[in-house]
Amino acid sequence: MNKTLLIIKREYFSRVKKKSFLLMTFLVPMLIIGMYALVIALSINGGDNVPTVEVIDDSGIFSKGLENKKSVKFHKSTQPLDQAKQKVIADDGAFLLHIPKDVATGGKLELFSQKKAGLSVMSTIEDQLNDQMRNKMLQDAGIDAATLDNIKPDIEIVSKQLTLEGEKDSSSGAAMAVGFAAAILIYMSLFIYGIQVMRGIIEEKTSRIVEVVISSVRPFQLMMGKIIGIGLVGLTQFLLWIILSGTLMTVATNVLFKDKMEMVKSQMPSGQQQVAAQAGPGTDIVKAIQTVEWSYILPSFIIFFFGGYMLYSALFAAVGSAVDSDTETQQFMLPITLPLLFTYIMSFSFIVNNPDSSLSFWLSIIPFTSPIAMMVRLPFGVPMWELALSIVLLVGGFIFTTWVASRIYRIGILMYGKKVSFKELGKWFMYKG
């Protein structure tokens, strides 16, 4: 055990001391904060490049004009159609909307532009036109304008979690975001650190130190020492990221944006308070982030990362022991990559939409898929027993893969210059002693 500790120490410190580790540790939180700041800054200032659409209304139905929105501005044009078209040809940022006379009886509207209009521009225009058209038709059908103004439903769902401890605000948007982020992080880090394990073993093999070392320790100790050492490097990195991002984020919101948001609000005339409210996504994000239950998401993240890492890195270790160079790893990587990729895709297409379906349940219980699937499900609320079962199975899973891997590893590390097949690996697995 003492020797395993020595190996863990070497694996850990030789990596943590590297410049690339320090760089990653500080760069990533900066990037996260940078993006976070960008989102808030953008939502406060609004985009600068809001396209303006020139509108030629031959029908006269939209005489009131179209309302400016965040993503599109409208300008009523008095020019004749041909002249306006010339302008579009001359300016690649110009949009021209032509409403024909017979629009009420099914005439097609045309949007001219050099570049294809974006989806959000199109849908904003369509929504507005539909609204106004509907109003016009309703008015024609005898409903007066006052009634119409009153029928403006504005439904917003506030999601509240009701538990024994009482009700509390929850944000399913933020929950999803956290689940996504955790799942992506686990998915990526399983690869990043798993491949580090594999590379480390290939390096020991190609530098021929491995036989020197295993004359002092058992192959299993060397493998586990490497896996645990690199896993701890991963945990250290995450911990530093969380601490650094947390600190920076708090500083950023309190110092940088508080002033700015108050300033924006105070500058607004009272009539435009609504616009000020729209500038709020920054504060909404902060509020939403606060509703996420970090106290159990974070420990779960650590557990599922480490469990998943142990499970997969053992397999990566087996692959590393079987080959002589990185280039030969391809064929063996597929069975490792496939379940991960499958879970990743399922998580984002299925589990987020149906977090409580039986498929989601199974994906978050089976050890090979649970590290990612459970993280996506977790923010939606998962019963304690499911969480416990999943963790127990994950532990069982990595004990199993480690056992399988160690049987291949002990033979593989001493095999040089041999092209290995899956059949060969099977044989190694069966060897005694």
Place this chain on the structure above:
Amino acid sequence: MLSIRNIVKQYANHRALDNVSIEIEKGSVFGLLGPNGAGKTSLIRIINQITGPDSGEVFINGERLNPSHISKIGYLPEERGLYKKMEIGEQMLYLSQLKGLNKTDATKRIKYWFEKMEIESWWNKKVEDLSKGMQQKVQFVATVVHDPELIILDEPFSGFDPVNAQVITNEILELNSNGATIIFSTHRMESVEQLCDSIALIHKSKKILDGKVKDIRNQYRSNTYRVGFSGDLKSSENEMFEVIEQASDDDLTHLTIKVQDKFSANDVLKYLIQQVQVNEFMEVIPSMNDIFIQKVKN
């Protein structure tokens, strides 16, 4: 010291060791000889507890092989190397701690060896900055730093230049005279013949011969002599010996002769002296290589 008893090691479709038994005396220099692929490395890996035998047992000082023996063995594998990006001092510390030394002892012993090998200044260098020969020196230190009772060297001289090979040989012999038991494993039999007290020959997974070098050679003496003389040997056809090989330059003739069983070397010499001017007469003792070839042929 080391007793290997009836070891069998089977791989999928290949038997690497077939019922091999070897006894190695304490303080001896032992040669484990045989061509590539004979099973030498498999046997060494079993002694080092890297792999286990399918059947058979190994005893060290009368104790059945167990993990506590790891610190008593120094092993220089045929496939050897070091961590390329690690500093040499740190690396030596790591390797000797893995062998069971504590940090203080390890530092002391590494310093001792580095001074002895005149490589003290390399402590902070990385392995990748050293030449191949320098790396081999460091590697040797790593093998013996924990003062092992048994030192196993698998193809020790491959990769060494002649000067370094001599340095290492001297160190090994010194360790031996201080009580360490040495095992040389090599397919180049001539390279260790003079160093070894005893040998075992392994061929196709089986031990085909073992014993003291002196005894084996005596056993394989074939009454063959080499004679150099000037003058004419009247009749080379005689009942005393048979000429195997004949070569002559200007006035000197060289013969390799096999003396018939009934006669002794002295008889032959007496006979020769009467006829010619003898200036060379020596027994041809077979080399290990010759013995091996002879043994394999049978």
